[in-house]
Amino acid sequence: MPIRVSLVQLGKGAVGSALVDQVAARRAALRDRLGVDLVYAGIAGRKTATFSPSGLDLARWRVALGDGAGMDGRLLFKEAARALRGPSILVDATAEEDMTSLYCEAIEAGFHVVSCNKKPLSGPLRDYQQVKETCRRQRRFWLYEVTVGAGLPVIGTLRDLVDSGDRVEAIEGCFSGTLNFLCASLDRGDRFSETVARARDLGYTEPDPREDLSGTDVARKTLILAREAGHSIEPGEVEVSPFWRVDLAGEPAGFVTAAAAHDGEIAGRWREAEARGLRWRYVARVNGGCQAALREVPADGPFGRLVGPENIFTFRTARYDSHPLTVSGPGAGPAVTAAGVFADILRVGRAIGRTS
Numbered sequence: 001m002p003i004r005v006s007l008v009q010l011g012k013g014a015v016g017s018a019l020v021d022q023v024a025a026r027r028a029a030l031r032d033r034l035g036v037d038l039v040y041a042g043i044a045g046r047k048t049a050t051f052s053p054s055g056l057d058l059a060r061w062r063v064a065l066g067d068g069a070g071m072d073g074r075l076l077f078k079e080a081a082r083a084l085r086g087p088s089i090l091v092d093a094t095a096e097e098d099m100t101s102l103y104c105e106a107i108e109a110g111f112h113v114v115s116c117n118k119k120p121l122s123g124p125l126r127d128y129q130q131v132k133e134t135c136r137r138q139r140r141f142w143l144y145e146v147t148v149g150a151g152l153p154v155i156g157t158l159r160d161l162v163d164s165g166d167r168v169e170a171i172e173g174c175f176s177g178t179l180n181f182l183c184a185s186l187d188r189g190d191r192f193s194e195t196v197a198r199a200r201d202l203g204y205t206e207p208d209p210r211e212d213l214s215g216t217d218v219a220r221k222t223l224i225l226a227r228e229a230g231h232s233i234e235p236g237e238v239e240v241s242p243f244w245r246v247d248l249a250g251e252p253a254g255f256v257t258a259a260a261a262h263d264g265e266i267a268g269r270w271r272e273a274e275a276r277g278l279r280w281r282y283v284a285r286v287n288g289g290c291q292a293a294l295r296e297v298p299a300d301g302p303f304g305r306l307v308g309p310e311n312i313f314t315f316r317t318a319r320y321d322s323h324p325l326t327v328s329g330p331g332a333g334p335a336v337t338a339a340g341v342f343a344d345i346l347r348v349g350r351a352i353g354r355t356s
């Protein structure tokens with residue numbers, strides 16, 4: 001008999017929807033391959049949720065959500081915690097603030113947690129440490145590979161380096177698929193405002209694209225990596241310069257329209273760099289502290305050659321000294337991100353399968 005693992009998912013946007021469809025397509029095969037049956041018990045958006053302790057019919061989950069009860073993810077979780085028995089995973093595919101108390105509640109109730117959401121990992125250190133400590137005490141997983149580099153194996157690589165006793169001197173690279181997509185599109189002469197809209201339509205941006213443009217999203221990633229490497233850093237200590245100045249007042253949609261006012265100025269900066277054999281890239285560095293800023297880099301170097309939503313992470317360590325360990329590839333997009341979340345769910349599933 002396969003072991004049942006219940007999934008309760010908050011968020012049904014670009015990543016959340018792709019994940020449900022990927023799990024639906026693989027569920028039967030995974031029952032045979034891993035002996036684990038991934039059963040969606042609940043899915044919630046901001047205002048609607050669908051819940052069935054015996055398992056949702058994934059062929060019609062969108063319809064069920066449309067007809068669903070008027071509750072958000074937090075209420076769905078409370079219902080699930082009351083009704084579910086056996087191994088369960090809370091999947092956070094939102095970009096909500098203040099999730100750490102919900103995570104702790106879930107872990108205390110016996111859930112494992114898989115996050116796409118960077119905010120619970122990059123808020124006050126005390127909150128982050130509280131979730132980690134609750135996991136240790138309850139012997140539960142909190143996995144969040146996609147919070148840095150989407151589907152790329154960045155956090156797992158860093159964790160293996162640290163756990164195996166390597167000393168991480170510096171991590172440097174381009175950590176934002178959205179910002180790299182903008183930089184590479186501007187290299188080709190595309191308009192800034194149109195490119196921001198395209199990045200949003202392709203599902204690369206944060207739910208609010210100003211979080212990308214302000215550098216806030218990359219700042220969160222640097223903090224996640226720094227903490228994973230063992231540094232106790234607070235959000236206020238990250239030195240971040242915006243990709244471009246953004247007005248945080250008003251709705252995100254208004255910002256995308258207003259971006260056209262900057263098209264000429266940005267195109268001029270890009271042309272000027274190109275004339276000197278350089279390209280603009282949004283470069284981040286973690287080396288005890290955290291920094292992120294738009295920098296000129298050689299056009300034919302590893303950062304300048306990145307195209308589309310590609311990321312690059314170079315790890316310079318005691319062992320990887322003269323030649324850094326490099327992880328590179330697409331660092332944004334619903335399909336690759338959902339696949340990364342799926343991989344975290346499978347890590348939990350395999351561990352449950354081994355111990356049951």
Ligand SMILES: NC(=O)c1ccc[n+]([C@@H]2O[C@H](COP(=O)([O-])OP(=O)(O)OC[C@H]3O[C@@H](n4cnc5c(N)ncnc54)[C@H](OP(=O)(O)O)[C@@H]3O)[C@@H](O)[C@H]2O)c1
Pocket residue numbers: 010011012013014015016044045046047048072073074093094095096116117118146147150203204205206207331332333334337
């Ligand atoms: N897109 C990428 O390439 C990528 C890569 C790595 C990580 N991520 C992370 O993945 C997360 C989701 O990104 P996305 O692109 O899928 O964003 P999205 O399309 O805007 O989806 C966000 C979802 O969160 C839901 N939500 C908000 N508050 C909620 C609540 N209280 N309870 C339940 N659901 C709630 C929204 O519900 P409604 O549908 O009702 O509005 C929406 O379905 C973000 O944290 C993002 O940083 C994304």
